[in-house]
Amino acid sequence: MQNQKPIYDMGNATAGIFKGNSISNAIKEIYGESASLFANLIKSKLPDTAREYTLLDIGSSKGELLSDILALLPEYNFDITVTDTNPDAVSQNCINGKKIVADAESLPLDDKSIDLVIMRYVLQFNLLENQKNIIREVSRVTKGFAIVQHGGSDSFDAESWREKVGKIFIDDELPQIKRNGGFWSSAEEIENYMDCENIRYERVLSKKIQGLSQPFIERYSLSNEQASKLRGMLGDKDFLTQTTWIIYPTE
Numbered sequence: 001m002q003n004q005k006p007i008y009d010m011g012n013a014t015a016g017i018f019k020g021n022s023i024s025n026a027i028k029e030i031y032g033e034s035a036s037l038f039a040n041l042i043k044s045k046l047p048d049t050a051r052e053y054t055l056l057d058i059g060s061s062k063g064e065l066l067s068d069i070l071a072l073l074p075e076y077n078f079d080i081t082v083t084d085t086n087p088d089a090v091s092q093n094c095i096n097g098k099k100i101v102a103d104a105e106s107l108p109l110d111d112k113s114i115d116l117v118i119m120r121y122v123l124q125f126n127l128l129e130n131q132k133n134i135i136r137e138v139s140r141v142t143k144g145f146a147i148v149q150h151g152g153s154d155s156f157d158a159e160s161w162r163e164k165v166g167k168i169f170i171d172d173e174l175p176q177i178k179r180n181g182g183f184w185s186s187a188e189e190i191e192n193y194m195d196c197e198n199i200r201y202e203r204v205l206s207k208k209i210q211g212l213s214q215p216f217i218e219r220y221s222l223s224n225e226q227a228s229k230l231r232g233m234l235g236d237k238d239f240l241t242q243t244t245w246i247i248y249p250t251e
């Protein structure tokens with residue numbers, strides 16, 4: 001039996017922020033560009049719009065990203081399932097489809113049962129060993145392909161990045177963003193695992209985005225004092241590495 005996962009507070013502004021609605025470039029890049037990237041990948045890999053595809057959104061939150069993707073794909077018919085560990089998020093999910101409270105580490109779905117799986121910014125809320133289980137589950141339930149987008153640590157010096165960034169989540173002056181139990185893996189740590197397990201994948205893109213502090217400032221309505229403290233604590237590590245993979249089914 002697995003331990004119950006912590007339920008993370010995603011902040012009070014996810015409706016706009018997870019869609020990239022902000023004047024901040026960091027938020028536009030971290031959240032606002034995903035829907036068109038995912039939609040273009042789907043169009044290029046699923047050209048037949050006459051048939052229905054099964055679609056699974058893992059860690060869907062309230063469906064903010066998926067609703068934007070669907071708006072860009074009006075010609076498609078999807079049979080949709082959304083999952084999340086957070087029951088409140090699942091019950092408030094705006095997507096028309098099956099809604100399941102489930103841990104991505106053990107999805108109540110058959111092998112190769114889903115044509116298209118999407119998962120954005122879920123891994124870092126889990127420990128590295130749990131992240132590996134999640135990647136294995138993604139590959140197991142996928143029949144066609146999965147698009148996974150990850151917000152991770154510095155690819156060149158993950159340890160130093162994690163040491164500095166980790167401090168923001170235990171600071172008493174930043175109580176809104178306190179968390180434990182997650183792990184900011186690098187893209188390479190995830191790829192090493194996929195290589196070891198013979199999970200086929202393609203790295204679609206990886207980019208360093210400046211302004212890791214900005215989503216926290218806006219999602220959790222930090223005060224000006226808290227915002228400058230956060231930026232000061234992050235210093236030269238005020239960035240994340242966004243990586244997008246296509247992951248293929250388990251052989």
Ligand SMILES: C[S@@+](CC[C@H](N)C(=O)[O-])C[C@H]1O[C@@H](n2cnc3c(N)ncnc32)[C@H](O)[C@@H]1O
Pocket residue numbers: 005007008010018058059060061062064065083084085086089102103104105119120121122125126
């Ligand atoms: C930052 S939000 C991202 C939401 C959405 N995927 C997006 O990109 O807009 C992370 C979501 O992943 C969920 N989550 C984290 N770990 C999970 C797990 N092991 N299984 C299922 N959901 C998980 C959280 O509850 C949260 O709703």
